[in-house]
Amino acid sequence: MREFQSLAEAQTLALAIADTLPEPFLVLDDKLHVLAASRCFYAVFMEDPEQSHGRSLFEIGNGHWDIPGLRKLLEAVVPQQTSVEGFEFEQNFQHLGKRTVQLNAHPIHDPSDSSRMVLVSIRDITDRRLIEQEKERLLEHSEELLEQQKTLLREMRHRIANSLQIIASILLLKAGSVASEETKNELRDAHQRVMSVAAVQSHLHEVEGIEHIDVGAYLTKLGAGLASSMISPKQNIKIAVVADDGTLSTSEAVSLGLIVTELVINAIKYAFPGDRKSPRIRVTFETDQSNWKLTVSDNGTGRRQIESVKSSRGLGTALITALAKQLEAQISEVSSTKGLTVEISRATFVSKLSQAA
CATH class of the missing domain: 3.30.450.20 (PAS domain)
Incomplete structure (x- = not known):
């Protein structure tokens, strides 16, 4: 220039x-x-x-x-x-x-x-600043609403857990007052089903979870609860829980807990007739991204006269089948004189234990 x-x-x-x-x-x-x-x-x-x-x-x-x-x-x-x-x-x-x-x-x-x-x-930049201030105000309002929602959810979970505990206690009291042994057992089973759901709610309250919970911690707590309430000192059955790190949604955890409850109760009732040396029940949970496998096994006498999980018409079996379908999972079992193993697996899961073998 x-x-x-x-x-x-x-x-x-x-x-x-x-x-x-x-x-x-x-x-x-x-x-x-x-x-x-x-x-x-x-x-x-x-x-x-x-x-x-x-x-x-x-x-x-x-x-x-x-x-x-x-x-x-x-x-x-x-x-x-x-x-x-x-x-x-x-x-x-x-x-x-x-x-x-x-x-x-x-x-x-x-x-x-x-x-x-x-x-x-x-x-x-007046309009731009007004828009930014409005966004900030809406964000603050959204955060307030979210905190209120969390508070309401915590309160709701607490009340649900208390209500479930009351229902479970009523069922247990009723079981102690009836004369029929069959009715007594059914009421005790119903008590444990309610307690398995209550365990989820209790776990959510402890960890402040809203949508997902730690599966390992939940199943461990559930196993301990089943052992303390269902196993008599004479039976001396040990329940072990081994689970990979991972989380599931609350609804999935409830379904999984009910399945574990049913399978463990069945094992306690039927797997160890008479004196059985070192009776044990093992619950394992393996994960592979969105896929998973739940295994409940025992070292009892096998299914013997107990009907197959797929063909049985009992309430527990029907419940397991319905819950597995809800979870989009498949049921399989292996029974022998060395015990019974029931697997609930989702989709294309391949067990790491099987690969190692």
Whole structure:
């Protein structure tokens, strides 16, 4: 570019450039007087071009631009060759009302260094700030609602757990008062089913979970509960739980817990007739991404006269079949004189134990 021949020529060029810009722009001299302004500046801030030209920026617009922090920054632009980036302020403009303005300023000079000027760009960001404030307000409100929801869920889980405990206690009391041994056993079984659901609720309350729970911790707690309530000292049956790290949704955990309850109760009742050396029940849970396998095995006498899981019409078996279908899982079993193993597996799960073998 050719050099400016005079200060007047530089100012004329600055005026021509500024006048065509579609946003509010100002060209100030080194004393911060208005040399030129875009038409947009005059239109937006409703200033008179004749009254504004040649006057200090801090004098025009009834002193709206005379802000101590802004004055200090602009006065350093030319002598120190610095820039002002994103200076933001609120001002109550006479014709516009309260607006939020963002201002940038950069030094400019001609090649001969005979004329030094400041280019000022102005942006009205009022609407943007209002939108951001509204988003922030909505976010805070959403967080408050979420916290309220968590509180309600905690309270609901606590009440459900208490209600289940009451129901289980009633069933157990009723079992102790009836004469029929068959009815007594059915009531005890119903008690354990309720307790398996209560264990989920109790576990959720302890870990502050909402949607997912730790399967290993839950099954371990459930196994301990079944051992303490279903196994008499004479039976001396040991229940061991081994589970991979992982979580399941609350609904899946409830279904899984009911299945474990049914299978463990069946093993306690039927797997160890008479004296059986070192009777034990083992519950394992293996995971592989979204797939999993639950195994309940014992070292008892096998199924023998007990009907197959698939063909039995008992309440427990029907419940296991329905729950497995709900979980989109398959049931399989292996029975021998060395015991019974029942597997509930989802989809394409391949046991790590089988691979090792």
